[in-house]
Amino acid sequence: MSANITTVNRSIASLQNNNMSTRKIIQKIAFGIMWIFAALAIAMLLWIIIYVLINGAQVINLEFLTTRPRGGVSGEGGMSTTIPTTLYLVVSTLALAAPLGIGAAIYLVEYAGEVEKESRAARILIRVARTGIEILAGVPSIIFGLFGFTLFVSIMKLGFSLLSGGLAAACLILPVIIRTTEEALLSVPMSYREGSLALGANKWQTITSVILPAASPGIVTGIVLSVGRIIAETAIFWVTIGGSYRMPENLASAGRTMSLHVFMLATETRAFDKAMGTSAILIIVIVLLNLVINFISSRFEAKFMGKKV
Amino acid sequence: MNQNGKEIKINVKDFNFYYGKFQALRDINMDIPKNKITSIIGPSGCGKSTFLRSFNRMNDLIPNVNVKGEVTMESENIFEMDVVALRQRVGMVFQRPNPFPKSIFDNVAYGPRAAGLRDKTVVEELVERSLKQAAIWDEVKDDLNKSGLALSGGQQQRLCIARALAVEPEVILMDEPASALDPISTLRIEELIRILAENYTIVIVTHNMQQAARASDYSAFFNMAEDRAGYLVEFGETVKIFTNPTNQLTEDYITGRFG
């Protein structure tokens, strides 16, 4: 036995002298290349952002932010109405999509398993639902927009309105919310469920008191990602909320989101600079949003992982 | 129920357990004595955990599970009882400590609150009493709002014990409660179990024979048959099982000749 061990030692030892430096060099080269790629990617990103910010900064002043767009080819005016419109749209979309999406995800993760055992029909339905969600997650937003135009704007006679836009956007982000919520729920360890049930809690109590709180960081991330998506969307709103530059009074009003405003400025008017300005504000909003996400997310994690914040 | 002068808490009669077509347990007949510590030992795969989990019907969570025979707790058939009510009377502590990502207080108060207890004062008293019973009160009393996950492994396990005690069960099931802990924490848990046995019926599954020898009053030796079904080889007072067992198989197992 011992003879073999010494033989092995000797062969590795002799190898070490030969391969060590070669391996080190290969490692250094690989890391170097990856560094370069990362730097390139970041550089490109920064270039876009800085370009927009610089070009847009010229136009941004208090007047720009507080006057509403005047419409027409000149593109006069500011972007004031687009900010609240964007906000209303985000809120109404979430109000529709979040409960539906989270509820669907809870069903799929916690209940579908048992139901599938019982009946064949249920199994097929659930299979169809899951596949549907996967497919819808990849569908381009313009298609949701046209769907929204057909169903909400025309057939349901909701017209060009925040409501139509909200409904269409809800369809868009629903698959995303379902998927991220599912992931978050699945990542809650089984031991929590077992622990809760063993204490005499029933399934619903387990879901509301233990699983959802534990999954909330993931769920919140999904929602926030969706918010980012809504803010960035253009095509879907192009055909559902109308493009009016007036301040929306209620859900039935038409309106214009920030990104829609950028698009319309850039294509319908000569005011390219104002488009840049709106873009700059848009980017700032997105950056702020990300910072807020990170902050909330890390606070949640710290709390749940037990470190005192 | 009385037998040979000792009270029986749970009676198992002709108990057979199947995962789908596979028989995991065969013809188990056993009595769990009241307010004593019963340990279940045996080689891996012989169905000890499956058996333990039958007492609080945690196996119901697994699909395709089939049961034959009777398990009665003081004349009530546990498979006919409401499962939530059963689990309030038969608590469980798991192998890996699994405190919820909540504060220490909320962890312990979870069970009572789920059962409907709303009175804040009563909840606070219950939490304090349970933490004291679990011998962890002094270490956490200054900050009950600290997250349960911030405790050390041994403390987390005692927190889980407190959590189980807060529901005021009659039976406590422990599935290798100290196997994930260091030796000192293990001994503390064993001492704790000893004290708890005065008021609760305790059943422990352990693959550590010394722990069974140290920490239990009665021992049940399970073995795996050739078709991989688990069966009860011998049941008796721990002292007898470990100094002079009746069955040769038991002797071979505890002297390390197999398993």
Add this chain to the structure above:
Amino acid sequence: MARETLDKKIHIILDQILVLDSMVEDAIINSVDALKRRDLDMSKRVYAGDCDINKKRFDLENEIIVTIATTQPVMATDLRLLASCMDVVGELERIGDYAKGIANIGIKTSDEPPVKPLIDIPRMAEIAVDMLHRAVGAFVARDLEIARAIPSEDDKVDALYNQVYRDLVKLMIQNPEIIDRANYLMWAAHNLERMADRVTNICERTAYIVTGQLLEYSSSDDEMIAPE
């Protein structure tokens, strides 16, 4: 493998018990022989040799303790075996002390002829040593049958002891000046009688290992029964 290690250690310990046993057997035989032939040197050698027996005992006890400590958990038969080894080692050492006692008597009485020719005492020694030899052999082999049969032979030793006692008392009554030396001889006989009792203990230990029950040999029934 823990099981193999334990088996090996048990094997070594049992071997050493056999060694201790032969040391003790030799000591008894030699001490009685020296007493009979009034061999002062032999008596002195046996007397001094008791140190070796004591040392052997302590070494063995230590070996057993270390084995228990380092091969945990020790359960059931292994436990009873090792605990019994401790006991048997102690018994052997005490038999060694009896040999030392007889040697001491040999030293004290070597200067004058014995008060009577020694016939029964050597006979006692022969029987007792034979019993011891077989008992330790049965212990090491864990042979219950052999161990069960030996204690009844204690009767022969007892009978011889009574005989010696009666003979010496008669002599002491007839001839009061020899009381001193007669007493010494009685002590020697007494030691051999006690030795046979210890052999019975060793047989009880063998039964304990095999059956898990500690029974006492009952001389009235010639059988082993549970103690009251």
